[in-house]
Amino acid sequence: MLRTAFAALLLVTPALAAAQAEEDPYLWLEDIEGERALEQVEQWNARTEADLAATPGFDEHRARALALLNDENQIAAPDEIQGDHVTNFWIDGEHPRGLWRISPLDAYLDGTPEWRVLIDVGALGDEEGTSWVWHGANCLAPDYTRCLVSLSPGGGDADVTREFDVAAGAFVEDGFMIPEAKHSVTWLDANRLVVATDYGEGSMTNSGYARIAKIWERGTPLSEAQTLFEGTAENIGVGPFAAVDGDRRWVFLSRSLTFWTSEVLLVGPDGLQRVPMPETASEQDVFDGQLIVRLNEALETESGVLPSGALVAYDLTAIAAGEEPAPSLVMAPNESQAIEEVAVSGGVLWVKALDDVSGRLFALRRAEDGSWTQEAMALPDNATIHIAATGDDIALATVEGMLMPPSLYAVHEDGRVADVQSLPAQFDASAMTVEQRFATSADGTRIPYFLVRPRDVEGPVPTFIHAYGGFRAAQTPTYLTQQPYRSGPLGLFWVEAGNAYVLANIRGGGEYGPAWHEAALRENRQRSFDDLAAVGEDLIATGVTSAGHLGISGRSNGGVLVGAAANQRPDLYSAVISGSPLTDMQRYSHLLAGASWMGEYGNPDVPEDWAFMRLYSPYQNLRAVEGYPATFYYLSTLDDRVHPGHARKMAVRHQELGQTFYFREYREGGHSVGADRTEDAMRAALLYAFLNRELGAE
Structure with missing residues (x-):
């Protein structure tokens, strides 16, 4: 999924809130770091x-x-495939706060990764006197030389985002830096970001998320960023997200109206264009110029009813031109299925679905006439499957069960499945049943x-x-x-x-x-x-x-x-x-x-x-x-x-x-x-x- 939805919000009634406060004798325990509350804790x-x-x-x-938790026999799960490299965030007994590292992809797929540490989070925290917790990195394709690294002081949802140079293995001096807040950010291009953050009084929603998105140009202070879009205080929040489709980077804004409804806008050189998807639907990824969307309620169209839970596609070129294209059906799950994850490699739309709560991985392809075909991949049955990352022509998927140790598979577009890493058992499962x-x-x-x-x-x-x-x-x-x-x-x-x-x-x-x-x-x-x-x-x-x-x-x-x-x-x-x-x-x-x-x-x-x-x-x-x-x-x-x-x-x-x-x-x-x-x-x-x-x- 391209983004995480915020959540629903209605106006509060101050009078009722005051009445609640009078009735509850234990409000002092809501003082998060209050002396009396912490003494009781x-x-x-x-x-x-x-x-x-x-x-x-x-x-x-x-x-x-x-x-068991620090066992070095663990899957080096990929964070992202970046061209001919792959990144991973690794935690073990010697590095409890983790290492962000990178390896050539070929070596990784051969089971002999050649890791170069980019950030030792614990060492960085010691150096800077802050208890940093890793929140991830957003690296700019196709070069992946610059990344936006997010770190949280203490592990809360609010974090600090700083620009990082992968080749130098260091933060960029005078690079982009967004102060601690509950914010969201993505690259517009190498020298511009779309940033939704706390811009001061009145800039956050009643839910505590950003309501204003701005375009921030390199070399200028964040305070001078140009407003791109403003939501309202009653919205849940506003946030940017992006998807790379071939050699094109598509950038979007999402305004979360409630937890389960949102408005999606395409960011273009001439401004914003609304994507004509239902407010209850969820965008997933971009493939072959099509925005892939999951319907969360049935949708009536001129050609028939598209079922709830189905994947549909919207033509982004038409949307960018100011048109409102009708959606086309990509995949409809049956009664026992639920579509959970969607990801893209060069020529395949990968779909992870549940079937009676067991994972299935499908490879979908789009024909010239716009129709779709699907093929089930040969992964173990009765297991939990997760699409970990995708590259130019592969998907990396983890597979595990309660009594089945995790394995990482490379699933190729031609259907070949290769075992990248399988963990030894951490316990004797022969005496157990599931x-x-x-x-x-x-x-x-x-x-x-x-x-x-x-x-x-x-x-x-x-x-x-x-x-x-x-x-x-x-x-x-x-x-x-x-x-x-x-x-x-x-x-x-x-x-x-x-x-x-x-x-x-x-x-x-x-x-x-x-x-x-x-x-x-x-x-x-x-x-x-x-x-x-x-x-x-x-x-x-x-x-x-x-x-x-x-x-x-x-x-x-x-x-x-x-x-x-x-x-x-x-x-x-x-x-x-x-x-x-x-x-x-x-x-x-x-x-x-x-x-x-x-x-x-x-x-x-x-x-x-x-x-x-x-x-x-x-x-x-x-x-x-x-x-x-x-x-x-x-x-x-x-x-x-x-x-x-x-x-x-x-x-x-x-x-x-x-x-x-x-x-x-x-x-x-x-x-x-x-x-x-x-x-x-x-x-x-x-x-x-x-x-x-x-x-x-x-």
Whole structure:
């Protein structure tokens, strides 16, 4: 996908916001780095660590987790193929903040890369006295000699962007530099950028993103950049993005109207031209002069109805000339499929799709008459596939499963598949099994889930389910040393000890395309909670686990999920893991980036929306109940996306009600929590000790 959407926004009501503040006695915990709030955080942290770290085997699990996370037998995943070179961002035990490096492509494909380090992020941080976290690089094709490198101080979403000279291996003296902000930037050409950033008072939206995009010319101060486009404060944000198609660079602007709607504009020498795509559609890439777009709702055209979830193409040459061309169909998924990723090499449009949550890679080609053909590539079945990078005539794709170590394949345009790198197993999978099952939700919908457990298990065993259920984000099975997300090898430790781990594909995600997401949107959120309960009940009914031995896990939007689930079904769940959680749905739109998600959840300041949100909001519905499940919260102080106050206020309410809870707030790391793998390893060991204690595992 060419860009990441921002999110939906409606105006807030100051009077209602003030009323909420009067009713909530714990607003002091929303003071992110306030002395009183941090003192409470440190008390909770210390208590949790002292309690769980005393568990027998804790130090061994933490050490093993760190060794697994820092294992040098890891895929050197490509960031980008840059002509005849490839870049990679590498993290290991000696370089916890990572190395950005480059190798000739031929050597890389032969399995003997010749790496040259461009930036040692940890060393740069030591030199500059800043705790830098890597946020990526945007290099200008076709020469790739200059890049825009983004680094975050501490790991939040806001970052600093600086121009880098690849040949010299150094930042460009007096080159482009954009100060710390939540900004987006792309190259217009070698001497001009399109920059959407914080230009001072009034230049940001109510969601905290840039609303003004400007063209910045080399050698001039950013303050003198010329305005290209202005959105409104009510928009989510404005951001540029670009795609290279042959020898042409196409530059666009996106104005996010809500989280799920946007306006796309083509930047040309004569100004801006609106792309006539539906506001609900998502642009993917450019191929052969065609903007490839995914439809997120059905589109009626003169030639018929184009289905939701399909890929369509718009002629950019016609758009640049001021015309409004009709879209043409590129690929329509069937009922079991969802198109997830699109990328381009010289003569192929690569499409990664899910088919009953298993990955498939297709090569699409466009004929002279504008028609498209597709061919499935010969990659392993029942696996998670990701298009890592594309070059002139190849796609590099990673393939893995819960019991299948990751491999990197070079898929050529002629259909040949070559193994570039396959990792050795990090654990003995012969004693384990993985299977896909289906539960039946309250409304009769079949909900898929993946179950991993010991091969010859007899009788019910302690089990925990990880799920997400939001933002059209599919949850696919990756290698067990990385399951669940941001908890390192927790899933591995759990199954090795004789227990069961489950990844649930509940509605709200994108496992079956836009309709799967829309089924649990806004007023329909309850369906995701029902789906999770259906999976849990199915696990008990089929003898996988038993009452009192079932836990659930979720992070970010998953915090809404597990918080609501625990409130609604304390009889079903006995332990809850809640990472970087969203929990206070009455105030979420007033906290950090929260206003941008109102297209997903609703606007709590609108009485009609709050009427359905109040029924499940975890913070407002937490109550004294016998047998309420013990809950572990993990988060970061510097998370500038989901406010740490959500978890803090849940913790203090548990404390008030005398309920069991554990809490770990890491000072760095942003929304992803850990700024390095040492914290990830600590968290894996703490969570394993927590699950053992609360689910009665041995």
